[in-house]
Amino acid sequence: MKDARQHIRKQVRDRRNQLDFHTQQVAATQLVEQCLRLEAFQSSQNIALYLSTDGELNTAPLIDALWQKNKSIYIPVLHPFSPGHLLFLHYQKSSKMVKNKYGIAEPKLDQRHIIPAHQLDLICTPLVAFDDQCQRLGMGGGYYDRTLAPWFKTGVGAKPIGLAHDCQQIDQIPTAAWDIPLPMIVTPSKVWQR
Incomplete structure (x- = not known):
């Protein structure tokens, strides 16, 4: 199964990386x-x-559209003392940014800007691939699986929603015991719900 999941990751990442700039812009607007x-x-x-x-x-x-609606936006930051876990920091246009160990921009860690995950209303998750049962295949680090575990157990707290290009849908994700489908995945053309 591990090989199958890695194959899907490579295939779908290649597919989405082939989208041209115009297609990406249209998809972002439709999202x-x-x-x-x-x-x-x-x-x-x-x-x-x-x-x-x-x-x-x-x-x-x-993010810009939600700011215009006076929503508060939070961005994940790799937890400095608990490997494999995320913190969420308040994100504004003025936020000082740094690159994490994966080369991904994140707000500079400042305890004053942290919100506990259970106080969030929504957690929008990235994903590599998904199927019509809302199974999500991430990058394999388990960061979001660990972050969302309390919601999956109790249904209380931040609701998870996956965001993806339409081309990231595949027939079926090979699932492991720890994989839990998302309640909703939003693509530019459709809203998938369980």
């Missing part, structure tokens, strides 16, 4: 339209998003 129509975004105040990398669907226009 904003999809999300702003959803009650989950309309009723949420504290929303965790991520800064796109490696061909991921560009979240910058969505």
Whole structure:
């Protein structure tokens, strides 16, 4: 199964990295339209998003649109003392940014800007691939699996929503025992729900 999952990761990452600039721009605009129509975004105040990398669907226009709606945006930061875990920091245009060990931009760690994950309303997760059962295949580090574990156990706290390009959908994700489907995945053309 590990080999199958790695093969899917490579195949789908290659697919999304082949999207040209115009296609990426259109997809990002359509994502904003999809999300702003959803009650989950309309009723949420504290929303965790991520800064796109490696061909991921560009979240910058969505962040800007949510700021215009006076929503508070939080960005994941690698936990400095608990490997494999995330912290969420308040993100503003003036936030000082640094690169983490994966070369991904994140807000400079400042304890005053941390929000506990359970106080977030939504956690928008990146993903590499997904299927029509809302199974999510991430990069393999388990950061979001660990972050979302309390929600999956109790249904209380921040609701997870996956964001992806349409081309990231595949027929079926080979699942492991720890894999839990997301309740919703939003693409530029469709909202997938369990």
